Amino acid sequence: MRIFKNKILISSLFVLFVVITPSFIFSIYQYSSITDEEKVINDVYKNQLESILFSINQYSVDIINGWVNNIDEYILSQTDLSNLNLEEFLDQNDIISQLNINDVENNGEWLICSKIDNPALNTFQIEDAISNNSKQISELDNYIKNDYQKVIGVKAIDSSEMVFLFFRSKSEKAQLGVITIKAEQFILENLSPRAQQVAEGKMNILVYNNKNKEIIFSNSLVSDLEDIQKSNELWLFPDYSIGVELTGNTLNDLVKQRVRTVIFLVLLFNILILFGIGFLYYNVKKELDLAKIKNDFVSNVSHELRTPLAMISMYSETLMMDRVKDDKKKKEYYEIIQLETNRLNGIVNNILSFSHIENNKRKYNFEDYYLNDLANEVIHVYKHELLNKGFHYELKLKQDLKAIHIDKDAIKDAIINLLSNSIKYSSERKQIDIISGEDSNSQFIEVRDQGIGISEKDQKQIFEKFFRVSDGNLAYKARGSGLGLSIVKHIMDAHNGNITVKSKLNTGSSFRLVFPIIK
Ligand code: ADP
Numbered sequence: 001m002r003i004f005k006n007k008i009l010i011s012s013l014f015v016l017f018v019v020i021t022p023s024f025i026f027s028i029y030q031y032s033s034i035t036d037e038e039k040v041i042n043d044v045y046k047n048q049l050e051s052i053l054f055s056i057n058q059y060s061v062d063i064i065n066g067w068v069n070n071i072d073e074y075i076l077s078q079t080d081l082s083n084l085n086l087e088e089f090l091d092q093n094d095i096i097s098q099l100n101i102n103d104v105e106n107n108g109e110w111l112i113c114s115k116i117d118n119p120a121l122n123t124f125q126i127e128d129a130i131s132n133n134s135k136q137i138s139e140l141d142n143y144i145k146n147d148y149q150k151v152i153g154v155k156a157i158d159s160s161e162m163v164f165l166f167f168r169s170k171s172e173k174a175q176l177g178v179i180t181i182k183a184e185q186f187i188l189e190n191l192s193p194r195a196q197q198v199a200e201g202k203m204n205i206l207v208y209n210n211k212n213k214e215i216i217f218s219n220s221l222v223s224d225l226e227d228i229q230k231s232n233e234l235w236l237f238p239d240y241s242i243g244v245e246l247t248g249n250t251l252n253d254l255v256k257q258r259v260r261t262v263i264f265l266v267l268l269f270n271i272l273i274l275f276g277i278g279f280l281y282y283n284v285k286k287e288l289d290l291a292k293i294k295n296d297f298v299s300n301v302s303h304e305l306r307t308p309l310a311m312i313s314m315y316s317e318t319l320m321m322d323r324v325k326d327d328k329k330k331k332e333y334y335e336i337i338q339l340e341t342n343r344l345n346g347i348v349n350n351i352l353s354f355s356h357i358e359n360n361k362r363k364y365n366f367e368d369y370y371l372n373d374l375a376n377e378v379i380h381v382y383k384h385e386l387l388n389k390g391f392h393y394e395l396k397l398k399q400d401l402k403a404i405h406i407d408k409d410a411i412k413d414a415i416i417n418l419l420s421n422s423i424k425y426s427s428e429r430k431q432i433d434i435i436s437g438e439d440s441n442s443q444f445i446e447v448r449d450q451g452i453g454i455s456e457k458d459q460k461q462i463f464e465k466f467f468r469v470s471d472g473n474l475a476y477k478a479r480g481s482g483l484g485l486s487i488v489k490h491i492m493d494a495h496n497g498n499i500t501v502k503s504k505l506n507t508g509s510s511f512r513l514v515f516p517i518i519k
Contacts, residue, residue: 015280016274020270020274024270038255038259041255045229046230049229049230049244050232052198052203052205053231053232053242053243055198056195057234057235057242059190059194060186060234060235060236061151061235064151064165065151067089067093067096067179068149068151068165068177069149070089071086071089071099071177071179072171072177075173075174076169076171078171078173080105081101081105081111081173082103082106084111086099086101087113090114090115094185095181095182095185095186095189095190096115096179096180097115097116097122097180097181098113098114098115098119098122098123098179098180099113099114099177099180100112100177100178100180101176101178102174102176102177103173103174104172104173104174105173116180122162122180125156125157125164126178126180128157129154129155129156129157129164130176132154132157133152133154133166136152137152137166140152140167140168140176143168149167149168151166151167151236152167153235153236153237154238155237155238155239156180161182161183161184162181162183163180163181163183163236164179165181183237183239184216187207187216187234187237187240188217191217192207192217195207195219195242199244202246202247203219203245203246203247204219204245204247205218205219205242206219206220206242206243206245207240207241207242207243208241208243209240210233210239210240220247224245227245228243228244228245230243230244231243293482296468296482297466297482300479300480300481300482301481304480304481305347307479308340308343308347309344311336312337312344315337316337318333319333319334339384339385339388342381346416346420347481349413350413350417350483350484350487353483353487354481354483354486354487364407364494365407366406366407367405367407368403368405369403369411370401370402370403371404371411371443371445371515372397372398372401372436374408374411374412374445375395375397375434375436375445376397377412378412378415378416378419379393379395379434382416382419382420385423386423386432389423389430391430392430392432393432393433393434394432394433394434396433396434396435396436397434397435398436398438401437401443402443404443404517406495407494407495411495411513413488414487414491414492414513415445415447417487418447418513420484421447421480421485421511422447422448422449422451424478424480425452426451427451429450429451431449431450432447432448433446433448433449434446434447434448435448441516441517442497442514442515442517443514443517444512444513444514445512445513446510446512446513447510448510449508449509450507450508451509452472452506453503453504453505453506453509454503454505454509455469455505458471459501462501465486466481466483466486467482467486468482492514495515496516497513497514497515497516499512499513500512500514
């Protein structure tokens with residue numbers, strides 16, 4: 001049986017391994033693929049944000065290029081730059097504060113058209129900017145040779161507002177042109193509506209000053225630079241950056257949410273599998289335990305039947321062959337046959353009772369009867385067996401106990417079961433007492449022995465059907481079906497009473513049947 005149990009343990013472990021391993025690998029795969037997927041989604045998403053920012057930057061370049069084109073076409077149309085009338089451009093365009101055109105034919109003097117109070121100071125700053133960014137500005141020549149009129153934005157050193165937009169004129173007479181504009185006004189008037197259009201309410205686009213982190217405009221009333229998902233410098237306005245933040249759930253939130261859901265599902269899945277395996281193990285084990293119980297039961301009962309049968313057959317044969325001459329001996333043999341027949345009767349009775357109980361067919365016939373009378377009747381039948389086996393017994397019956405409403409045959413069976421257990425499970429101290437008594441609302445009858453006793457742990461199980469204690473020499477050797485006490489318990493339940501046990505290992509046991517008295 002042990003080998004059998006090990007087998008189911010190994011099978012369960014195997015099933016556990018076979019089922020859990022794939023789900024475990026799946027969990028790990030899911031977890032790692034989440035980070036991979038997250039990276040891919042993040043990349044795609046960042047690219048999209050990048051292209052949104054790119055489109056807005058490109059939009060500002062397109063506007064400025066438009067201005068530059070207009071101005072340059074006008075310059076190209078002039079044969080003599082000294083007649084240049086740039087007022088028109090300034091009047092038409094609110095944002096342009098000053099225009100500087102390099103008059104090459106006039107020693108590179110600046111042609112200036114301005115709305116600012118101090119155009120000379122502004123021009124001075126433009127020259128400063130040219131010397132500080134000479135390399136970049138000289139590169140404009142190379143671009144124009146390749147037919148690309150690039151514009152460079154440079155911030156005025158002392159003014160936070162002004163930005164100089166340098167371009168290379170296609171006219172050799174002019175070469176360098178500079179548009180001075182107010183950066184923030186440009187951003188507010190030109191970029192803000194565009195950003196609004198691109199965002200479509202799905203995201204928040206904002207432009208802020210890189211240095212003091214002041215927000216110049218934002219689609220949303222509540223903006224926090226910390227929430228920006230992606231930002232880029234404005235190409236033409238080096239002091240400013242444009243950023244985008246998601247309204248509602250950010251991508252990170254979504255990914256985290258997904259990771260949480262997937263992990264939760266995987267865990268749930270694993271727990272369900274474990275639960276299933278546990279359930280399977282429990283059921284298989286229960287079946288196997290039942291098979292073992294049946295096996296033990298058959299072998300125990302056969303043995304219990306065989307012993308009295310062997311005795312009966314042996315003594316009756318001896319008597320039949322007339323080998324015993326002594327009358328006393330003969331009487332003794334008859335008594336043994338009688339005793340063993342009783343024993344057989346008891347075993348068969350127990351099995352029948354159990355089968356009736358199991359099929360809910362056990363019927364009880366209640367009548368008023370005396371517990372003391374039952375005790376005397378049982379002792380009358382078992383007296384010889386007790387004395388033959390070397391037992392001392394004592395009846396400690398409370399006098400004048402009133403009759404109670406019981407099924408006398410069933411209770412007699414119960415007492416016989418307790419008594420034969422006391423006989424079976426006593427070894428050195430062979431003393432059995434049968435005690436009766438009462439208190440205000442119950443009567444009881446108790447069978448007390450000084451036998452091997454029952455451990456506290458086993459006391460909890462002895463009333464279960466088929467349960468037998470297998471520790472200890474005598475408990476192991478003494479045969480039985482494991483049905484006796486479960487039958488007694490059933491009988492007591494039918495009487496609305498109960499059975500209690502007090503026992504100590506190697507000291508003895510007392511089983512008490514308690515009957516409530518309904519007044
Ligand atoms: P069994 O046929 O094995 O005696 P029972 O249901 O009558 O079945 O008892 C269950 C178990 O309780 C027994 O196997 C035995 O180990 C233990 N037991 C019952 N009565 C006694 C007792 N008087 N002393 C010690 N052990 C007892």
